Amino acid sequence: EPEVTQTPSHQVTQMGQEVILRCVPISNHLYFYWYRQILGQKVEFLVSFYNNEISEKSEIFDDQFSVERPDGSNFTLKIRSTKLEDSAMYFCAIQGSQDTQYFGPGTRLTVL
Amino acid sequence: GESVGLHLPTLSVQEGDNSIINCAYSNSASDYFIWYKQESGKGPQFIIDIRSNMDKRQGQRVTVLLNKTVKHLSLQIAATQPGDSAVYFCAENFGLGKLIFGQGTTLQVKP
Numbered sequence: 001e002p003e004v005t006q007t008p009s010h011q012v013t014q015m016g017q018e019v020i021l022r023c024v025p026i027s028n029h030l031y032f033y034w035y036r037q038i039l040g041q042k043v044e045f046l047v048s049f050y051n052n053e054i055s056e057k058s059e060i061f062d063d064q065f066s067v068e069r070p071d072g073s074n075f076t077l078k079i080r081s082t083k084l085e086d087s088a089m090y091f092c093a094i095q096g097s098q099d100t101q102y103f104g105p106g107t108r109l110t111v112l
Numbered sequence: 113g114e115s116v117g118l119h120l121p122t123l124s125v126q127e128g129d130n131s132i133i134n135c136a137y138s139n140s141a142s143d144y145f146i147w148y149k150q151e152s153g154k155g156p157q158f159i160i161d162i163r164s165n166m167d168k169r170q171g172q173r174v175t176v177l178l179n180k181t182v183k184h185l186s187l188q189i190a191a192t193q194p195g196d197s198a199v200y201f202c203a204e205n206f207g208l209g210k211l212i213f214g215q216g217t218t219l220q221v222k223p
Contacts, residue, residue: 103155
């Protein structure tokens with residue numbers, strides 16, 4: 001099973017501030033995904049990223065969100081101006097064999 | 113619309129018994145389904161998957177059943193152990209890697 005690490009494990013920020021969440025796969029992958037999970041709720045798809053381009057995004061992924069691979073290995077999710085409702089767990093996932101997605105441990109984002 | 117649901121929010125079983133967790137999906141065109149286990153404070157952990165050209169797939173102590181006629185998916189866990197206590201999610205692949213998750217079922221294993 002492919003390994004994924006995420007940093008930071010917990011991010012506290014003030015409303016309106018920018019945050020960058022990072023995902024580091026242990027080995028090379030082409031497909032990356034971001035999901036979020038509001039406390040006590042289901043996991044929600046945000047965006048899929050293939051070959052350095054967004055291939056699919058949800059309604060949640062508005063203009064305040066962006067993704068990139070700045071150095072060819074890290075995969076980042078940026079929220080430009082955080083809102084209270086952005087507080088959630090954010091999970092990065094990578095695609096292994098057979099279309100299976102493997103999730104990282106997540107970053108807990110708290111917006112005050 | 114996009115909807116994957118679970119029939120029960122909480123399932124409580126005795127250690128050693130078999131557990132069955134159910135899931136209903138709405139998109140009849142979906143061709144790939146996955147079960148994930150999520151322990152408190154952790155990310156979803158892959159358990160088992162199944163494609164629409166199959167109706168049953170077995171893993172270690174787990175079996176997934178797919179009934180395309182009624183758009184129903186189930187996860188069976190044999191000889192449930194305390195370590196199986198977690199929230200279980202079914203997920204449906206909508207294409208281009210977009211997974212749609214159900215609400216989750218909390219499995220509680222009583223010693």
